[in-house]
Amino acid sequence: MATTDKSDRTAQAGPRSEYERRQTARQAEMRRQERRENLAGYGRVVAFLAVLTVVYATLRAGHLLVPWLLFGLAAFVAAIVRHRRIAQALTRSQRATRYYVTALARLDDRWMGIGPGGERYSRPEHLYAKDLDLFGHGSLFQLLCTARTRMGQDALAAWLLQSAGLETIRARQTAIRELGGNIDLREEIAVLDSPIETELDPRSLLAWLAGPPLLVDWVRPVLAVIFALAAVTAFVGWVAFGTRLGWFLLVAILESMLLASVWRQVRDLTKHCDTVLAELQLLMQILRIMEARRFSSPLLGELTGRLHADGRLPSRQIARLARLVEYWETARRNQFVAPFALALMFHVHIAYGIARWRRGNAKAVAAWLETVGEFEALCCFSGYAYEHPEQPFPDIVKTGPRLLAEGLGHPLIPASRRVTNDISLGTPAQLLLVSGSNMSGKSTLLRTVGINAALALAGAPVCAARMQLSCLTIASAMRKMDSLQEGVSAFYAEIRRLRAISDVAAGPTPVLFLLDEILHGTNSHDRRVGAEAVIKNLLEPGAIGLITTHDLALAEIADRREPRTANVHFEDQLVDGRISFDYRLRPGVVPKGNGLVLMRLLGFEV
Numbered sequence: 001m002a003t004t005d006k007s008d009r010t011a012q013a014g015p016r017s018e019y020e021r022r023q024t025a026r027q028a029e030m031r032r033q034e035r036r037e038n039l040a041g042y043g044r045v046v047a048f049l050a051v052l053t054v055v056y057a058t059l060r061a062g063h064l065l066v067p068w069l070l071f072g073l074a075a076f077v078a079a080i081v082r083h084r085r086i087a088q089a090l091t092r093s094q095r096a097t098r099y100y101v102t103a104l105a106r107l108d109d110r111w112m113g114i115g116p117g118g119e120r121y122s123r124p125e126h127l128y129a130k131d132l133d134l135f136g137h138g139s140l141f142q143l144l145c146t147a148r149t150r151m152g153q154d155a156l157a158a159w160l161l162q163s164a165g166l167e168t169i170r171a172r173q174t175a176i177r178e179l180g181g182n183i184d185l186r187e188e189i190a191v192l193d194s195p196i197e198t199e200l201d202p203r204s205l206l207a208w209l210a211g212p213p214l215l216v217d218w219v220r221p222v223l224a225v226i227f228a229l230a231a232v233t234a235f236v237g238w239v240a241f242g243t244r245l246g247w248f249l250l251v252a253i254l255e256s257m258l259l260a261s262v263w264r265q266v267r268d269l270t271k272h273c274d275t276v277l278a279e280l281q282l283l284m285q286i287l288r289i290m291e292a293r294r295f296s297s298p299l300l301g302e303l304t305g306r307l308h309a310d311g312r313l314p315s316r317q318i319a320r321l322a323r324l325v326e327y328w329e330t331a332r333r334n335q336f337v338a339p340f341a342l343a344l345m346f347h348v349h350i351a352y353g354i355a356r357w358r359r360g361n362a363k364a365v366a367a368w369l370e371t372v373g374e375f376e377a378l379c380c381f382s383g384y385a386y387e388h389p390e391q392p393f394p395d396i397v398k399t400g401p402r403l404l405a406e407g408l409g410h411p412l413i414p415a416s417r418r419v420t421n422d423i424s425l426g427t428p429a430q431l432l433l434v435s436g437s438n439m440s441g442k443s444t445l446l447r448t449v450g451i452n453a454a455l456a457l458a459g460a461p462v463c464a465a466r467m468q469l470s471c472l473t474i475a476s477a478m479r480k481m482d483s484l485q486e487g488v489s490a491f492y493a494e495i496r497r498l499r500a501i502s503d504v505a506a507g508p509t510p511v512l513f514l515l516d517e518i519l520h521g522t523n524s525h526d527r528r529v530g531a532e533a534v535i536k537n538l539l540e541p542g543a544i545g546l547i548t549t550h551d552l553a554l555a556e557i558a559d560r561r562e563p564r565t566a567n568v569h570f571e572d573q574l575v576d577g578r579i580s581f582d583y584r585l586r587p588g589v590v591p592k593g594n595g596l597v598l599m600r601l602l603g604f605e606v
Contacts, residue, residue: 152376400470
């Protein structure tokens, strides 16, 4: 079904009021389920005592009270089933309550440390991930990620790490807009039951699917059917007609020989089935949610259409495997079932069924995983869009390179402390040379531009009043990159990064470069000459970006290259013996520094 009118109304209510209303309702439901769970627990105990009472009465009476015993057992089983269902409902209401507590924490800027930080996606060689705080504690990934599966986290990380094309970005924006007000969908995914505590990791599942083909012949399954029929016939003949037991024992020997001939392959096929099934359970539930919905946006329609492509719903295919694995575990571990399973060759039939499932669905499962990952990534962005209605989707344009932003702020800085600025790159200035005193906001400006560009080029809203940009490749050199283990100095590491950025700038997609304190590890003469060479190598292929510096001599480079470059700066004020900053970007070169002032404030005589 498409997004409902109810979802539209909740979107209009505003995130805080809607989350608070839902949290209150889920807490009330949780308390109600807790009371029901307590009563169901007492009912279970009463039913068990009733069974014991019947057994005691039977022993006292000297004969079996069959009707009462059956009634007591039925009541006990019903009590167990009811208790389990109520416990599941309680768990869901608890998860729903936690979901809205976490959502309100995000709105209150108390989200740091909650949820995955995505540290596994951080790669030192990546051109901007570390500099822009994409991963780790208090990162953009931690703010955005509500994915339940590893595939969803993988897709979200990949979108942040790699700029998308124009049509892809626009398609994601349309999908995120449609999902934005659908809180019910995101809650439904959040409360899903998972048999494993950690997020679904597809690696072991894909490794199992990629295993060598096993149990591919047809002879042994046919023999298993023949032997099972022979065993039933021999057993019935022995019990009902007095034939020799030896016939049944002979069939049992033949069955054992058949089972022994395939046991190694059966063992290799099924030894990881319990883990695979646990990983598939959560995937199956998400697939059911997707299969039951219809969307209007092309991207969401394409994702759900993949699940109906061959007429076999993926969730049903997974449910079939779940039944096979359940039958296998029952035949292997249940001491009451095992003798009958051996006689009827259930082990062989089930193992061949699992092998056929693996061969028939190996390629499809990879597509299911990718589809679920993309859907969850869209849900992550849609939650962010809903919770920040003041943040617009950027206008992605074909002409460029350009990046124009009004009221641009850093999304990881709380709104109460966030200072916004306007940025204009590419019309006409390709480069903004940012000067300013220590702690005035130069590095934060670069990170603000970069992290919003990463959001925009992934298809998400941006922390700005308005933003327009073309498709760009982000590249930065900001944080210290020296390595004691590799014997690399900070200056040499910076040069290597600048070389990598220059190489990328020569590619087909224009680069947005962000360079902090360029060549700060060398003398002023080499810094000035080297910086000018770097700027030339970047601007000639059409790159745009920002460079910060303390060296006012570099400001002359911008003056000589007008209008392709421009000087901008941050200022500070000394008030009552304390330095204050307003973090506002101004045109021109900074009129003064604060290095000596800071030293005097700390007691140095300079």
